[in-house]
Every structure is written in structure tokens, then in C-alpha cells.
Amino acid sequence: MAEYNVFPTANAALGVGDRVLLCAVCLNPLQPEKGELICANCSRHYQPVALCPDCGKPLEVMTACGAIDYFCQLGHGLISRRRLVYGYQE
Numbered sequence: 001m002a003e004y005n006v007f008p009t010a011n012a013a014l015g016v017g018d019r020v021l022l023c024a025v026c027l028n029p030l031q032p033e034k035g036e037l038i039c040a041n042c043s044r045h046y047q048p049v050a051l052c053p054d055c056g057k058p059l060e061v062m063t064a065c066g067a068i069d070y071f072c073q074l075g076h077g078l079i080s081r082r083r084l085v086y087g088y089q090e
């Protein structure tokens with residue numbers, strides 16, 4: 001199974017989920033754009049993946065009535081957005 005690197009995060013209430021994600025290379029805050037995260041400093045594009053904070057595996061994304069839920073199929077159930085961990089693959 002693929003392993004994911006975890007984005008560094010900053011302690012600000014902005015960005016994807018409730019956190020600002022930082023570029024893994026230069027630690028510049030990333031800008032969400034069209035489903036990707038873009039670093040304005042080094043022009044890297046990332047595809048963010050929501051990971052379970054308990055097991056680190058990708059979460060199933062379920063959309064219902066305009067709300068987005070994240071569900072761990074490995075027994076951790078629904079994960080609140082505040083607990084989400086974001087990762088990316090090289």
C-alpha cells in the first residue's frame with residue numbers, strides 16, 4: 001500500500017480543513033486551487049489526501065447534502081474535519 005508523507009501545518013485557522021498546510025520543501029503556506037495545493041514560492045503542485053489521524057491511511061470522502069464527511073474504513077469511523085491530517089505522495 002502506498003505510503004503518504006504528511007504536510008507540515010501552521011497554527012492558523014485558515015486553509016484546507018482548519019489548518020494552513022505548508023509546502024513540504026520550502027515551508028511556504030500553500031494556496032488551495034482547483035482541488036490542488038499550490039506553493040507560490042517554488043511552484044510545486046500537490047494533490048492533498050485526507051488521512052486518518054489514528055492509522056494514517058487515506059479516508060473515504062463521502063458527500064451528502066452538500067456536507068463532506070471523512071470516513072475511516074479501518075474501524076475509526078467518521079473523522080471530524082478538525083482532526084484530519086493531510087498528506088501527499090511524491
Ligand SMILES: [Zn+2]
Pocket residue numbers: 023024025026027028039040041042043044
Ligand atoms: Zn514550496
Ligand SMILES: [Zn+2]
Pocket residue numbers: 052053054055056057072073074075076077
Ligand atoms: Zn483509521
